[in-house]
Amino acid sequence: MKAVQVTGYGDIDKLELVNRTIPEPKENEVLVKVEACAINNTEIWMREGAYGTGSQSGWREEGVQFPRVPGSDITGTIVKEGSSVTPSMLGRDVVLFPFTSSGKAGSEHYSEDMSFIGSEYDGGYAEYVVWPAHLCFDMPLSDYTESAVFTVSGLTAWHMAEQIQIMPEETIVVTGANGGVGSLNVQIASKVYGARVIAIVGDLALEEDIRQLGAAHVLSYRSVNLAEEILEINDGQVDAVLDVVGDALFSTSLQVLKKGGKFCTAGSAGGQKTELDLRTLYLKHITLYGSVLGTREEFERMLQAVSEGKIKPVIDCTYPLEEAKAAQTYFKKAGKLGKVVLLP
Incomplete structure (x- = not known):
């Protein structure tokens, strides 16, 4: 599969287009064919080292382990399940909740072991990604690109x-x-x-x-x-x-x-x-x-509001995955309206 990986802290020259082996889902995971991945400040600041101190930056104290595929606002189709995942998930169009955590329901985002997709896990700047099945939610809208702009933001x-x-x-x-x-x-x-x-x-x-x-x-x-x-x-x-x-x-x-x-x-x-x-x-x-992120219950309430038309997607433009450098450069410019989305 094609993927864009970050090779270390620095400017956009640290983004590299590569060919990678399609990942295999573990027992409780699914393989998602990525259809859209919106850009956030999160992956840019991760690459630039803005979240950490000194040479460390990421959602975890130890910093990011490079190379890392960024991207957290992901929509796509489940194309393969792990051995413990119900077969009924196959073929579902989903949006991915962006982090794992051992925190109790309602305080997941406070947990010290909160780990972010695209920072501690490989993310959506790729044609495929694996993710825990219970953190995959039905898309709120029928369009992949429109549904991708809501996850982190x-x-x-x-x-x-x-x-x-x-x-x-x-x-x-x-x-x-x-x-x-x-x-x-x-x-x-x-x-x-x-x-x-x-x-x-x-x-x-x-x-x-x-x-x-x-x-x-x-x-x-x-x-x-x-x-x-x-x-x-x-x-x-x-x-x-x-x-x-x-x-x-x-x-x-x-x-x-x-x-x-x-x-x-x-x-x-x-x-x-x-x-x-x-x-x-x-x-x-x-x-x-x-305020950083939120809970799974809040995520569900937000997706419900989107599906009811109370919140609408605001998209500035899209880029093909291969132009991730140009997309991140444009993302940092002032005057945009809404999200910038990568399309594998």
Whole structure:
């Protein structure tokens, strides 16, 4: 089979197109013929070493064992089962839950042994992948590419919303609203929970597209008066911020939050380190949430919302697997709307 593997920490020159033996499913695993694999920050930061300290980077303390096939947002068809897997799974079109864990139900994402597909396991930048059968779920939509955009981004966005317990009629600021997680944050907050969304993007040429996703207002982070604009259009401070940007909008977020407001972050594309005046935190009674992925039950609830049409796929473009370098390069550019998807 064709596969794209990462040979070590570094730039896109560490991505290598190779021929590999098709993997064999173990007793409780299935072999999936990959039809689509969406790109996430996860595999880019894994390659660049941004998750770890020093030379280590990955979801586990020991770092990534190279070479590694990246990719975690995977859809495809089960073409072979392990010896203990029910034969009824053969031929099913599935989306893969992205990590294994020994954690109890409801806290799987907290477990120290959480291991990620595409980081600790070979992932979806390939024509075939093996994965535990119980972590394969029916696709929420009939289209492979459309169903592939929800795994990591969808679970992340859904968990963020559940963490802060969004209420109808609240006002939620969503940063990075044109990205994979951000575009889903807009939809989930507005169309699932009934909140009023103020979406923050770079390019206001995307305004109408973001409004179609459910945003009541769209503002640019390039504005020198962004905080004042948020306060003006909302006629006051907001209830919560769903953030994937990090440092670049952190002080603005705390400034526009009401007393008792909530700030939830699941990314730091605009800077991984920031400054915090603790007086702002305690004088405004602000609650900070860190958010990574979520639980299998949340994943199922998210997929159900997708199948019911409450959340729609947002896809910027697709690339063939062989052009993974170009796809990752494009992924890092500003101004995209939604996901970039690799097609084996």
